[in-house]
Amino acid sequence: MTDTLFSQDPDSTREASSADGVVDISDVMQKVAEHKGCGTEGGSGKASCGSSAGPADMPPEIWEKVKNHPCYSEEAHHHYARMHVAVAPACNIQCNYCNRKYDCANESRPGVVSERLTPEQASKKVLAVASTIPQMTVLGIAGPGDPLANPQKTFETFRLISEVAPDIKLCLSTNGLALPDWVDEIAKYKVDHVTITINMVDPEVGQHIYPWIFWENKRLQGYEAAKILTERQLLGLEMLTERGILAKINSVMIPGINDAHLVEVNKAVKSRGAFLHNIMPLISAPEHGTVFGLNGQRGPSAQELKALQDACEGDMNMMRHCRQCRADAVGLLGEDRSAEFTTEKIMAMDIEYDAEGRKAYQQAVEGERQAKVAAKASELDGLEKAGDISVLVAVATKGHGIINEHFGHAKEFQVYELNAKGAKFVGHRRVDLYCQGGYGEEDALDTVIAAINDCHAVFVAKIGGCPKADLEAAGVEPVDQYAHEYIEQSALVWFKDYLGKIERGEIVHQQRGDAAIRQGALLSQAG
């Protein structure tokens, strides 16, 4: 199946598109691969081409596209915010991890929204958010259905927003079934970033994920449905690559169904020029009412997810900072401020779009960001003594790349891997608010410990005496001496100290166990 598509005559792809200036796809793909410093042969440039790559690692035109996009650049996600507008409720396929009946303001995961908007309301909402949050640089349409199953609403929204706020980057996230039909329209509205959710490239696997698709006025099921879906997804990806539109691939890791297969998916999308691959854990709980939730299909553990992401990283850029957000999310990736911008509140707002003010704010952010990168670089010397030792640390942060959150207030912990090569962001763990109203609850603390159980230390701005003792008992060292300092720089200083203690025989390095990926609701309003 993959091979058939893979060896597809480039001319047939070209025929499917009508844009002028279409170029040879294999040339473009090779060029994209070279741009990333990850030649199709794999190898040498790879270490520098993670999604945390900076301006030195990619050509200026690509850097320009990703530098302010929190979803396409791990480094940008600490500083820049995004918003989704829920203008696209209809969908043209059914996925076993999705249940459209479910809608809860306190729930944070894809496909969930509190209200749907008209394109006009969406445009007003974007202005309201842009005026309130100057670091909001990206507007995405991600459902709650499929943007391209609602093409009129989607493109009308893009048109309105590009008129009133031309500095905002536009992106969309699709299942890919209708993508080949709309690629030229996407290019016309200067949508720079398109995400396709691709969970399989083999219909044998796909039939266990997709019960049906709606195709040419019919509901198709099983193998036949999955075969059309994968063909359309990969054709759409190739057409995006031909036009120089950056494509990110989202894949849901479903243990026992597509976990091993995702390595093959990774190869298939990389060979077609995808810029970034985002493997996300399945979110599955009986109360969500999804097929997978009801039949007991489990999600992966933190270690399983990281092992798969690491295995694919040999081949291409991996995204590890995805928060699997709502289709109406607003704010930095780790936060959700959508409740501040309900239609009712927006209509009452006096909005003035201050393009100059936004620019000035973003320039200040840029300065902050460069200081952070310099701080990290300053601590790279002396790491060689780490040898094969690699540890994970958890960090409580409110953003900006700084350790600036109280342990008890953290809604999530960011996880960094420290080894001889430096500090690298490798993921995050959602936790329910452990501290509500100033007192800790023992059960909640257990949840936090389970979520960061694979970490050697947790960096916080502040922590109380009781949780400190419990963390120590669980083998996770609470570290509060780097409050309000840069994450990576502090982590590397701590790591070198840790290595020093090993060298002096004060401690023995031990591996940590696995950790849990939280499946329940993220309470966006609490605290």
Next chain:
Amino acid sequence: MAYKIVASQCTNCTACEALCPNMAISEAKGTFVIDPALCTECIGHFEDPQCVAICPVDDTCVLDASVPRYQPA
């Protein structure tokens, strides 16, 4: 008979509205409804009733037994 939408199950996803060949589907009181006078069960248009085929919730677009079957002219 015409098709009808079980209001308690409708998610308001709008998918059926655009597909109906008879423009029989519209939003009313926070959910979607089918006008039985306009519904032709898609006979003469498509093999399958489009609202049934696209609806994300099973058994939500169902035949309405209270009206007679559509008779193509």
